[in-house]
Amino acid sequence: MHHFRYQDSKLHCESVDLANVTREFGTPTYVYSAQTISENYRRLKTSLAGLDVQICYAMKANSNLAILRLFSNLGASFDLVSGGELQRVQAAGGDVGRSVFAGVGKTEAEIKLALEAGVYGFHVESEPELARINHLAGKLGRKAPIAIRINPDVDAKTHAKITTGKSENKFGIPLAHAAAAYEAASKFPHLDLKGVQMHIGSQLTSAAPFIESVKKVVPLVQELKKRYGIEYFSIGGGIGIVYQDALASGEKTWWDAKPESERPLTPEAYGAVLAPLLVSLGLKILLEPGRFLVGNAGVLLTRVEYLKQGQGKNFLVVDAAMNDLVRPAMYEAYHELVPLTQDAARAELKADIVGPICESGDCFAKDRVLPTAGEGDVLAFMSAGAYGYTMASRYNTRGKPAEVLVSGDRFELVNAREKFEALIAGEKIPGFLKT
Structure with a gap:
C-alpha cells in the first residue's frame, strides 16, 4: 500500500496536491511519502513478531539524508555497501553501531573506516576478505565482528541483473564451502564470529525462494551456533513491490479484488x-530490505515538452531522462505513468514515452496507452522511490533532479536541483592548455 491517490481529480501524496510541488520546485522532481515508508517499516517488523528482529535498511535503494533520518527515528539500522554510505548514516544521525557493512569489494580504506566507526558486523564475501579484515583490525588493535555471506544456490526467479543467490553470481561463499570458511575464520586472532548472512536477490514476488534458501542454510546456522556461539542470522531482503497498476495498489480493496495467485507478496x-x-x-534475525520499504513511497514528476508525431508512431517527449530514472533503460523495467489531473473524458493516446537525451535507449515506455497529454502537462512515474535518485547520473551535463519529502499536509525540499556550478566544481583546465 501507499499514499498516492486522486482527490477531486488531483493526484495527491498524502494530503499534498502534487501540482503544488511542481509549481514550487519544478520538474523533474522526486517526491516521497513519509507515511508510506513508516507503514511499510512497521508492517514488516510486525510480520515477524515473536522474533528478535533487527531491520537494517538497504540504503542503496534511497540514501537521501531525510529518508535515513526517518528510518533512524523509526528504530532502523542500516545495510551499508560503501564508505560513502557509512558516512551518510553518520551525517543523518543514524546508528552505525547497529549497522552492517556488505559488499564484495571492500577497500582497505572502507574497512578501516568501518572498524573505527564500530559497525555491528562485516558481511564477508570471500576468504581473502577475511584475511584483509583480520590484518586491518590487528593494526588498529580491534576485533572485527564478522558474518560470512552464504550463497545457497537458489534461483530467486527475478531479473538476471538483480539475482544474487545462484552459484554463478559473484556474491558470497558456496554453502558447501561455508563450514571450512568459518573454521578458517575462527583461527584469525582479530576476528569475532558474530553471525551468518545470505541474500538471494531483489524484487521477489513469491515466498518460495525465501523458504528454500532458509531451509538450506538453517542446518549450518545451528551448527555454527553450537561451535562458535554466533548471535545472529541475517536473511537479507528482496521482497518485491507492485510496479504494474501501482496507483491502484494504494487502495486496500485492490488487494482483495485480485485472485490470491496474482496478489503481490505481502x-x-x-x-x-x-x-x-x-x-x-x-x-537475532537481521533483515535488509530496501525496495520494499521505499519503492512505492516515491514518484518522479515530469513535464511534457512535446507530442511528436512520427511515421506511424507518436512520441511523448518529457523533461525527465534516463539520467534521472535509469531503470527502464537498464533493466527494461516498467513504471506506471499517470497524469496529475484525472479526466475521464480525455481521449487516449498511444505513444513511446521518451526523454531528451541523445540516446535511443532514453525511452521509458514503448506503445504506452495513457490519457492524451500535451506540452506543459505534468505526469508522475509511479513506484520510483527505490533505485531512482541513487542511480541518477549527470549524463549530457544534466543536473540531478530535486527531491521532496511529504508528511501529511506538509512538504519540504530535501535535496535541491543540482546547478551547473556544482557539475563542474571539481574540474579544471590544466595550465598547459591555456594560452
Whole structure:
C-alpha cells in the first residue's frame, strides 16, 4: 500500500496536491511519502513478531539524508555497501553501531573506516576478505565482528541483473564451502564470529525462494551456533513491490479484488511462512530490505515538452531522462505513468514515452496507452522511490533532479536541483592548455 491517490481529480501524496510541488520546485522532481515508508517499516517488523528482529535498511535503494533520518527515528539500522554510505548514516544521525557493512569489494580504506566507526558486523564475501579484515583490525588493535555471506544456490526467479543467490553470481561463499570458511575464520586472532548472512536477490514476488534458501542454510546456522556461539542470522531482503497498476495498489480493496495467485507478496505472508523456520534458532534475525520499504513511497514528476508525431508512431517527449530514472533503460523495467489531473473524458493516446537525451535507449515506455497529454502537462512515474535518485547520473551535463519529502499536509525540499556550478566544481583546465 501507499499514499498516492486522486482527490477531486488531483493526484495527491498524502494530503499534498502534487501540482503544488511542481509549481514550487519544478520538474523533474522526486517526491516521497513519509507515511508510506513508516507503514511499510512497521508492517514488516510486525510480520515477524515473536522474533528478535533487527531491520537494517538497504540504503542503496534511497540514501537521501531525510529518508535515513526517518528510518533512524523509526528504530532502523542500516545495510551499508560503501564508505560513502557509512558516512551518510553518520551525517543523518543514524546508528552505525547497529549497522552492517556488505559488499564484495571492500577497500582497505572502507574497512578501516568501518572498524573505527564500530559497525555491528562485516558481511564477508570471500576468504581473502577475511584475511584483509583480520590484518586491518590487528593494526588498529580491534576485533572485527564478522558474518560470512552464504550463497545457497537458489534461483530467486527475478531479473538476471538483480539475482544474487545462484552459484554463478559473484556474491558470497558456496554453502558447501561455508563450514571450512568459518573454521578458517575462527583461527584469525582479530576476528569475532558474530553471525551468518545470505541474500538471494531483489524484487521477489513469491515466498518460495525465501523458504528454500532458509531451509538450506538453517542446518549450518545451528551448527555454527553450537561451535562458535554466533548471535545472529541475517536473511537479507528482496521482497518485491507492485510496479504494474501501482496507483491502484494504494487502495486496500485492490488487494482483495485480485485472485490470491496474482496478489503481490505481502510482509504478512512473508512473515507467516518464515517465522516458524526461524523461531527455534534462538538468534537475532537481521533483515535488509530496501525496495520494499521505499519503492512505492516515491514518484518522479515530469513535464511534457512535446507530442511528436512520427511515421506511424507518436512520441511523448518529457523533461525527465534516463539520467534521472535509469531503470527502464537498464533493466527494461516498467513504471506506471499517470497524469496529475484525472479526466475521464480525455481521449487516449498511444505513444513511446521518451526523454531528451541523445540516446535511443532514453525511452521509458514503448506503445504506452495513457490519457492524451500535451506540452506543459505534468505526469508522475509511479513506484520510483527505490533505485531512482541513487542511480541518477549527470549524463549530457544534466543536473540531478530535486527531491521532496511529504508528511501529511506538509512538504519540504530535501535535496535541491543540482546547478551547473556544482557539475563542474571539481574540474579544471590544466595550465598547459591555456594560452
